[in-house]
Amino acid sequence: MELKDLYDGNFYHVCTDGNDCQTLMKDESDYSVALNYLALCSWRTDVSIASYCIMSNHFHFIVMAVHRDNVDSFIALFKKSYAMYFQRKYTLAKVMKYVRNGVTLIHDVKYLQNCVAYVLRNPVSAGICARVDEYPWSSYGCYFSSRKYGDVWKKVSDLNSREMRLYLRTDRELAGCPFLVDRSGCIIPESFVMVDIIEHLFRKSGKVFLLALGICRDSQMEYELTVRPVIRSSDLDIVAEADRLAALYFSGRPMSGLSSAEKCRMVKSLFFNYKSSVPQLSRVLGLPKDVIKKILGT
Numbered sequence: 452m453e454l455k456d457l458y459d460g461n462f463y464h465v466c467t468d469g470n471d472c473q474t475l476m477k478d479e480s481d482y483s484v485a486l487n488y489l490a491l492c493s494w495r496t497d498v499s500i501a502s503y504c505i506m507s508n509h510f511h512f513i514v515m516a517v518h519r520d521n522v523d524s525f526i527a528l529f530k531k532s533y534a535m536y537f538q539r540k541y542t543l544a545k546v547m548k549y550v551r552n553g554v555t556l557i558h559d560v561k562y563l564q565n566c567v568a569y570v571l572r573n574p575v576s577a578g579i580c581a582r583v584d585e586y587p588w589s590s591y592g593c594y595f596s597s598r599k600y601g602d603v604w605k606k607v608s609d610l611n612s613r614e615m616r617l618y619l620r621t622d623r624e625l626a627g628c629p630f631l632v633d634r635s636g637c638i639i640p641e642s643f644v645m646v647d648i649i650e651h652l653f654r655k656s657g658k659v660f661l662l663a664l665g666i667c668r669d670s671q672m673e674y675e676l677t678v679r680p681v682i683r684s685s686d687l688d689i690v691a692e693a694d695r696l697a698a699l700y701f702s703g704r705p706m707s708g709l710s711s712a713e714k715c716r717m718v719k720s721l722f723f724n725y726k727s728s729v730p731q732l733s734r735v736l737g738l739p740k741d742v743i744k745k746i747l748g749t
Contacts, residue, residue, distance in 0.1 A: 452560050457648050460517040462501065462557040464566045465526055467509045467550050474686045474734045475537065475546065476507045482588045483637050485510075487619050488532045490630050490643040491607075495623075496525040501645045502566075504573045504589040507686035508734055509550070511570040513563075515645065519554070526552050536620055564652060568663045579685050583664050591664075593644045595657035600641050604634045684725045689735045692725055693717060706736070714738055718746045 454462060476482050485505050493500050493514065498521050502513040510529075516522050534547040557563045574586040583591050592598075607619070607628040615621055618636025631642040653660040684692075690706070696717045697706040706714070714736045721727045721735075722743075729747070733740045 454557075454560060454563065457560075457563075457651060458499075458515050458645075460515055461519070462563055462566075463514050463516065463519070463522050464555045464557060464570070465510075465512040465514055465522065465552060467526075467530075467552045473543075473546065473737060474507050474690070475509075475533070475550075476505070476686065477541065477690060478687065481537075481540075483635075484536055484620060485533055486588070486640070487636075487638050488529055488536070490638040490640075491619065491621065491623075491625070491628070492525055492529040492532060493643065494628055494630065496528060497521050498525040499645050500590070500643055501649055502570050502590050503644070504570045504586075506573060506577065506588075511573055513557070513566055513570055515648070519556075522554055526554070532621075560652065564663055567649060567652070568665070571664055590640055590644045590649075593641050593646050594649050594653075595660055596641075598641075600631055600639050602633045603631050603639065604636075605632050606630070607632055607638065684727060686731060686735060689721060689725060689727055689731060693721060693735055696720060711738060711742075715742065715746055718743055722747055 476485065482505055489500065489503060489505070489512070492498075497516065499515040500512060501515055502511075504511045512526075514522055514525065516525075530547045530550065530552070534545070537546045538544050557566055571583050571589050571591045574580050574589065575583055580586050583589070605614075607625050607630045610618070610625065610632065612622070614636075615623075615625060618632065619625075619638075629642070631639045633639055650660075653663060693706045697704055697709055697713075700716065701709060701713060706717075715738065717736070718732060718738070721732055722729075727735075729740050729743050732738065732743050736743075
């Protein structure tokens, strides 16, 4: 099989650097907004999404486009759209300014298969979950699934102006956008992800797909013995615990209202009791990594 058998254009792996000093997703709604922007920005720039994984501090996309310029336009528009949303919600400016992105041309079928596996396995590799199918913010659930579109509410193009502002956080014209929206206002991934192409890539076989991702039942015992002990809490879990500790230690104040010195008092508890890490604590608490290392004596 050649890449041209899948798509008459080019495949690219798009990724952003992890922002060690800040989480880009502070709650579940942020992930939903990022997913909606992913779909809309791909449509506006004539780029197709083959696979994606949205992490708490970075993103991975496998996209298809005829021209490289479209890919550059897509990632620039996505970062700008999400940064504006993030600034409005959290009053934090320039959140994406120092988040660099890389774009790599995928040159053959085997490389594409490996890229898909790498993107979808990112949460497992990061120690966030045990299995790829446990992570809700990737395109894994779109492939080889009996579920087609789920709870369809409307087409994006049928939303009125108020609904577009409320659910999609946009005032831009979306006439002709074919994607589908569920009743919570989220664009349904199966309506914009190029599912058929990825399934064809893995020979229309769910078994081949699972083998490539390394999540077959045969690996369960190895996971139980070697992987599970190092699974860490997610950024959202650490944020929630930091807020709880802040309220407990500092008369009900939220973590966002604490000084750096006050945040430092929570470092050891979060690190030792909640399987956190230095980069994760740096993102969640907004403290420099060298300060956290000094507190932990590492």
